Amino acid sequence: MGMIHAGRQAMTGDGTTAVIGTDGLDALIRILAARGRTVIGPTVREGAIVLAEIAGGDDLPYGWGVELEAGHYRLRPREDGAVFAHSAGPQSWKTFLHPQRERQWAVDRQADGALVVTEDAPPPPSYAFLGVRPCDLRAIGVQDRVLAGGPHVDSRYRARRERAFLVAAECTEPGATCFCTSMGTGPAADGGYDLALTEVAEDGDHRFWVRAGSDDGASVLAELPRRPADEETESTARRSVAAAADRMGRTMPPVDLQLLMRETLHADRWNDVASRCLTCGNCTMACPTCFCTTAEDVTDLTGDHAERWRRWESCFDLEFSHLPGGPVRESGRSRYRQWATHKLGTWYDQFGSSGCVGCGRCIVWCPVGIDITEEAHALNAERAAGAGPDEVPS
Template sequence: MASATAPPDAGSTACVLDREGLGALVRELHARGRTVIGPTVRDETIALAELESADELPYGWGVEHEAGYYRIRRRSDTAAFAHSAGPQSWKYFLHPERVRQWTADRDPEGRMTVRAERSEPPSFAFLGVRPCDLRAIQIQDRVMTGGAHRDDAYRARRSGAFLIVVECTEPGATCFCVSMDTGPAARPGYDLALTEVVDEAGHRFLARAGTEEGAEVLASLPRQPADDLTRTRAREGVEAAAGRMGRTMPEVDLRALLAGTLEAERWNDVAARCLTCGNCTMACPTCFCTTAEDVTDLTGDHAERWRRWESCYDLEFTHLPGGSVRSSGRSRYRQWLTHKLGTWWDQFGSSGCVGCGRCIVWCPVGIDITEEAHALHREGERQAGGKDEAS
């Protein structure tokens, strides 16, 4: 596997786009019938939304965030992608939070007609996907399209999506993608990859194609051959970002750590702080759980079934005739963390965490997944040391 600090591919296929070239990229995607989604300033956040032009990108905006804290701020340059993960992830578009599955109508004679919801999804182009979020999309691909229980609606949205990754050159205070081996350099799976460079030579993007369609799109844009200075600055920016992560995970087998600390006292500590609100699961780019919700009109002649996101923090999530399986906050937080970092491997062959840090930022009480992992590791070491001394 490539190193997290591996430099961008700046070989013969690389070229340079300027700001006008980025605008041409958005226009070309529209001309190809794509719905372009990218970051923009909205509601005091850098949010993901449909873009009519590249002018809507957050040029000159960055973010400040910590555990339970998020603010946008003005930058001293015009960078468009010098901000870390915002409140949304791309699952809002690939795995929407609420989807109607069918409708049922009863006519005056009492006959019932049920119609499955069938709608053609947009042909998406995602502009500004971070390497950690690219990995999150790949994890959701495995969950939603692998195995016996495939999600055809997800597959329809995902199969046509055009992914433009922007490598990270300015990680946030809660980022830890290096620990999860998901960034800050782009890995295979993108159609186009960009590395933003802003220096005395100007504002530009080192661009590389990862697919045939990506190469076609790139060939249609005004561009320049990749020069040595741009290649060097792009490589240095990504390498520097790898050394400036705001958080780390303990350098241990996290799967084994979580399996070996199920009765740790630390779970009581976090339970005293956790509100079991589910914000972390809503913000997480890989959490995928859903439930079904049936609604009717006042006459009872029209009914609908909706699928909506659900959270393992909800008491009803594991409700059986005898009551909730996980009635305590301790058990529900433990379920989330052990699944995310541990038993996800058993189900899907990878970790469920990509190191984006969203769960830390959007937790209203600032619970930090990396802090909890380090605390569990320390407690496990203390217990192991005590056993050695006793023996």
């Protein structure tokens, strides 16, 4: 379960696997809500599958899949009525655990001129996340290390994370922009969840193979309308997930990506991608692991009330690296290179893993269709063609 769930006991053995139907999925939502949790799951809104609060099974995207490509996203109907046969949408769970904007404190000037500072300390919500993809489970684990581990803990993140209940949904239908297999993050869920579901929608028997990954998960599973896990459902579920691994729409080059980034700092390919990049920051906003923030101070017209807000920031913003002498990274080339080399390379030095989980969101939501996997392959090809390692980055 990782650092956040270290106090929970991983469950194995009898009573921790079962099969539920669509009625069990509806019951799962209602049981979690009855336990005081705000249930967040996928639902269809305004032409996309988004993450939002849901009240029951009818809110889920039954019968909807997605058509994905670089800079392209469309819903498409499915005949099998599957609920989790869609890839990662425009949002990630970061939206709820590490909100895009939140107030830190407020200060008011009293009649006598004294300043009174009030720190915002709202009670953390108790979320239940339904339908967390394996790549997003890994992304949550990455943010756990960044924001809840080490010497500088984000107390608000940690409080939300400690109260979160995670229901994973293994992938059986990868999208054209998915590459989790290359990053070792899917399509199977290998831990970090309270419950894991694998959907089987065939022969008129729409069902889910369910496993508990914690005591909390086993407790919820015991309340669901269920039947014992049978060999046919389990084997079908496992085959579907294994087949998904062979149908990834994208791949990363099978090389040491950390070394590749380090040895291609002066590659001509950075000029090519810079000619297309708008430096809009969409990739960092959609990314489930990007975590950078900035402080924003606002005041009323009288100057008697001020607030400090924290909001997401992007390394594509020219002001992101601004110093008294000016920005450190003036060019779009340097800013794209910073993002890619950090995500795929120097993240290992800081946090012990890649910052990329292969979800493909940065590809889909780039307005000009820049594809990080294409860029990595191009850098690798240029290196193989004779561009040796560089000593000093430009």
